[in-house]
Amino acid sequence: MLQVETIGSRRSPLWTFGLLRSELAVTFGRWRTLALLGVLAAVPVLVGIAVKIETSDGSALGGSGGPEGGGGPAFITQITNNGLFLVFTALAATLPFFLPMAVGVVAGDAIAGEANAGTLRYLLVAPAGRTRLLLTKYATTMAFCLTATLVVAVSALTVGALLFPLGDLTTISGTRISFAEGLGRALLIALVVAASLIGIAALGLFVSTLTNSGIAAMATTVGLLITVQILDQIPQLHAIHPYFFSHYWLSFADLMREPVYWDDLVRNLGLQGLYAAVFGSAAWARFTTKDVTA
Amino acid sequence: MAPYESDDNTTAAQAEELRAARRRKAARYVVPAAVLGVAAGTIGLVPAIADSGSPDLPEISAQQLIEKIAESDVQQLSGTVKISTDLGLPDLGGLESGLTSGATPSEGEGSAADPSAKLTELASGTHTLRVAADGPDRQKLSLLENAAEYSLIHNGKDVWGYDSASNEVYHGTATEAADGKASEEVPATPEDLTDQALKAVDDTTSVTVDGTAQVAGRDAYKLLIEPKQSGSTVGAISVAVDAETGLPLKFTLTPASGGAAVVDAGFTQVSFAKPAASTFDFTPPKGAKVTEGDSLEAAPEHERKSAEDLGKGLDGLNVIGEGWNSVAVLDTGAEGGRPSDAAGGDMGSFLGSLGDEVKGKFGSGTVFKTRLVNALITDDGKVYVGAVTKDALVKAADSGQ
Numbered sequence: 001m002l003q004v005e006t007i008g009s010r011r012s013p014l015w016t017f018g019l020l021r022s023e024l025a026v027t028f029g030r031w032r033t034l035a036l037l038g039v040l041a042a043v044p045v046l047v048g049i050a051v052k053i054e055t056s057d058g059s060a061l062g063g064s065g066g067p068e069g070g071g072g073p074a075f076i077t078q079i080t081n082n083g084l085f086l087v088f089t090a091l092a093a094t095l096p097f098f099l100p101m102a103v104g105v106v107a108g109d110a111i112a113g114e115a116n117a118g119t120l121r122y123l124l125v126a127p128a129g130r131t132r133l134l135l136t137k138y139a140t141t142m143a144f145c146l147t148a149t150l151v152v153a154v155s156a157l158t159v160g161a162l163l164f165p166l167g168d169l170t171t172i173s174g175t176r177i178s179f180a181e182g183l184g185r186a187l188l189i190a191l192v193v194a195a196s197l198i199g200i201a202a203l204g205l206f207v208s209t210l211t212n213s214g215i216a217a218m219a220t221t222v223g224l225l226i227t228v229q230i231l232d233q234i235p236q237l238h239a240i241h242p243y244f245f246s247h248y249w250l251s252f253a254d255l256m257r258e259p260v261y262w263d264d265l266v267r268n269l270g271l272q273g274l275y276a277a278v279f280g281s282a283a284w285a286r287f288t289t290k291d292v293t294a
Numbered sequence: 295m296a297p298y299e300s301d302d303n304t305t306a307a308q309a310e311e312l313r314a315a316r317r318r319k320a321a322r323y324v325v326p327a328a329v330l331g332v333a334a335g336t337i338g339l340v341p342a343i344a345d346s347g348s349p350d351l352p353e354i355s356a357q358q359l360i361e362k363i364a365e366s367d368v369q370q371l372s373g374t375v376k377i378s379t380d381l382g383l384p385d386l387g388g389l390e391s392g393l394t395s396g397a398t399p400s401e402g403e404g405s406a407a408d409p410s411a412k413l414t415e416l417a418s419g420t421h422t423l424r425v426a427a428d429g430p431d432r433q434k435l436s437l438l439e440n441a442a443e444y445s446l447i448h449n450g451k452d453v454w455g456y457d458s459a460s461n462e463v464y465h466g467t468a469t470e471a472a473d474g475k476a477s478e479e480v481p482a483t484p485e486d487l488t489d490q491a492l493k494a495v496d497d498t499t500s501v502t503v504d505g506t507a508q509v510a511g512r513d514a515y516k517l518l519i520e521p522k523q524s525g526s527t528v529g530a531i532s533v534a535v536d537a538e539t540g541l542p543l544k545f546t547l548t549p550a551s552g553g554a555a556v557v558d559a560g561f562t563q564v565s566f567a568k569p570a571a572s573t574f575d576f577t578p579p580k581g582a583k584v585t586e587g588d589s590l591e592a593a594p595e596h597e598r599k600s601a602e603d604l605g606k607g608l609d610g611l612n613v614i615g616e617g618w619n620s621v622a623v624l625d626t627g628a629e630g631g632r633p634s635d636a637a638g639g640d641m642g643s644f645l646g647s648l649g650d651e652v653k654g655k656f657g658s659g660t661v662f663k664t665r666l667v668n669a670l671i672t673d674d675g676k677v678y679v680g681a682v683t684k685d686a687l688v689k690a691a692d693s694g695q
Contacts (some may be wrong), residue, residue: 074441077461081581092441170579172458173424173436174445175572253441258573261374261424261438277329285322 044090044156083160090156104221107204113214199245199275349513366540372426373564466587498617521618525686621680
């Protein structure tokens with residue numbers, strides 16, 4: 001194995017891109033992946049149509065308001081006034097569960113799925129090296145994170161533009177920004193949301209190196225996600241909440257403040273980086289020393 | 295590995311090789327462990343290092359420092375304030391909603407953007423606020439919430455309250471002084487809090503300068519205000535004053551009983567540059583429900599009343615004692631004592647469950663305790679309220695007979 005790595009490291013770096021390209025083609029060519037992206041694209045459509053029907057008689061969303069007004073995902077009350085807000089609402093609605101679940105499926109499948117199908121040892125026969133294969137798998141998972149987020153955002157923007165007016169928007173601090181700046185912020189928010197998924201992608205990859213069953217790895221990753229989301233709601237555990245990968249996920253909304261409130265955003269990105277470093281290196285330690293029998 | 299280990303034919307050399315391989319394997323797991331360790335160390339150490347700075351500043355007397363605060367004329371600033379309040383009530387969330395429902399009898403009458411309802415939320419928990427000011431005519435106060443924000447904007451004649459979660463707008467005019475009223479009710483900025491504390495300074499109080507500190511990256515003097523008398527629940531009030539501008543940057547009220555601060559409000563970030571003019575511009579967003587100030591008059595009125603009923607009612611108010619040990623006495627005239635009429639039945643039973651029975655020369659009554667303010671409600675309907683201990687309350691009640 002050590003020998004294989006030395007051979008691999010002497011090859012041109014372009015070879016890695018070849019491996020990455022084939023990994024991307026395999027991952028995004030799967031019906032399973034396309035179905036996940038389809039489900040994600042459908043969420044903004046559903047939210048958009050629901051809001052449109054609810055407000056078709058001219059009433060404001062959320063009834064008469066009052067102190068409890070503004071239920072539902074963040075920004076939902078603003079959609080009727082500006083379709084761009086559907087992007088933020090859709091991301092706020094999918095980030096707690098749909099997006100990480102899709103990432104969990106792809107990440108959990110990355111190594112364990114190959115082992116399950118018996119193709120892992122063939123991949124390792126090629127002089128790629130385990131470290132490089134793992135990095136490629138992680139890069140593919142991250143590409144999926146970004147694609148999935150952009151699919152939600154683009155679908156939401158399309159639906160928002162079709163169903164609702166567009167124009168200047170009001171930030172949550174009450175100031176106004178132009179539509180172009182709003183679009184810029186929407187893109188930035190999509191990138192932050194994609195980056196928020198780095199942590200669970202690394203976690204899923206680590207779980208994936210532990211087992212030879214793709215289904216088990218996916219189920220474990222999604223199960224961990226649900227567990228953490230539940231624990232994050234229990235006030236008695238507030239002392240450990242800041243260490244959950246999902247704790248600062250909704251901080252992307254801080255980008256809609258004027259001026260932007262960076263504290264939680266920075267904490268979120270730092271936490272994702274920490275999860276990536278810890279579970280990425282744990283996955284490396286496990287995968288490079290594992291006996292590959294299938 | 296297991297089959298090899300049980301294999302009797304394994305030679306010593308093979309066993310040695312296996313052991314080495316296992317060591318190599320174990321060595322790789324050191325990497326994630328090390329990453330975790332470094333991260334934990336960084337998280338633990340960095341704030342400690344950042345906090346440890348106590349800057350070298352010229353000596354200053356307490357008197358000079360108070361003058362500095364009084365002379366302070368900061369017209370332009372923007373910053374982030376973190377305010378934590380821990381009155382020690384078991385569930386102030388329930389109390390808040392009790393107050394709100396008492397204040398707004400029917401759903402939909404009040405507006406989510408009503409300033410007095412929103413700012414009462416500051417009375418418990420930890421909140422992050424943003425403040426910006428440019429002269430006396432333009433101020434903005436924003437309460438940061440999850441994926442939403444409540445902004446109170448004063449720009450010239452207009453006072454706007456904007457609640458982004460419900461997309462509702464409250465509009466008042468400055469002559470009504472809606473924002474002034476609000477800040478009187480709930481002192482929110484460190485400056486407001488210091489003003490109030492300094493009003494209480496007299497011969498019952500010791501005021502000292504307690505070294506220096508770094509607050510929001512600025513050098514500051516620490517002013518320590520302590521009651522000289524015993525019997526007060528207030529342990530100390532510490533105010534960090536910006537050395538350059540004299541602006542109070544941090545306000546901490548610690549109870550005499552020890553533990554976490556009851557009120558801790560301070561800038562986490564502050565800038566004395568002129569805020570962008572667009573900060574104070576507000577036009578109601580399309581489709582937002584706008585409530586004009588007039589139609590809201592009823593709701594704050596209600597709320598103030600219930601607050602007064604709870605604490606400092608004006609009818610028949612007497613003050614026993616002086617300085618920190620002042621105890622306010624009011625005669626509700628209600629037999630039975632329990633404040634079931636104060637703000638609805640829910641509140642009454644909620645407070646009743648917190649009570650502590652006491653007996654004294656005055657008769658008997660119930661003491662309701664928080665970490666700062668205690669109240670004694672006697673069975674003949676008298677209420678004694680003060681930032682004093684239970685014993686001091688009983689003494690006050692005895693002397694009042």
